[in-house]
Amino acid sequence: GGVVNLLTGSKEDLLPHLARHMDVNALDYRDGDEEAAQSLVEQGAENVKRVRIGQRMSRAGWLSDKAQGLGWIERFVETKTVWHPVGV
Numbered sequence: 001g002g003v004v005n006l007l008t009g010s011k012e013d014l015l016p017h018l019a020r021h022m023d024v025n026a027l028d029y030r031d032g033d034e035e036a037a038q039s040l041v042e043q044g045a046e047n048v049k050r051v052r053i054g055q056r057m058s059r060a061g062w063l064s065d066k067a068q069g070l071g072w073i074e075r076f077v078e079t080k081t082v083w084h085p086v087g088v
Contacts, residue, residue: 011036019043025050026076032056050076 007014011031018024019040026049029040037053044051052075061067 015040016043019049019051020046022047025078026052028052028054028072028076030054030056052076 007018011033015029015036016039018027020043027040027044029037029051030053031037032055041051041053057067
């Protein structure tokens, strides 16, 4: 299971809230605005958020085979071990 949330709005309105929100674990930013990217990294560090800054892509790039694989989310996937004590 997992969730993908798509939010609409201007980056000026959304980015500060996403970067500081404690329930947002990771951000993949691909707009090409270096100032905004640096701000995301700095604000995300306050709550140990994983922030990936990637190259801006064209519409054709987003629709290419390379962009359709699971490699895009690999950096954000968490694997956890849960121990179930028996007879305790």
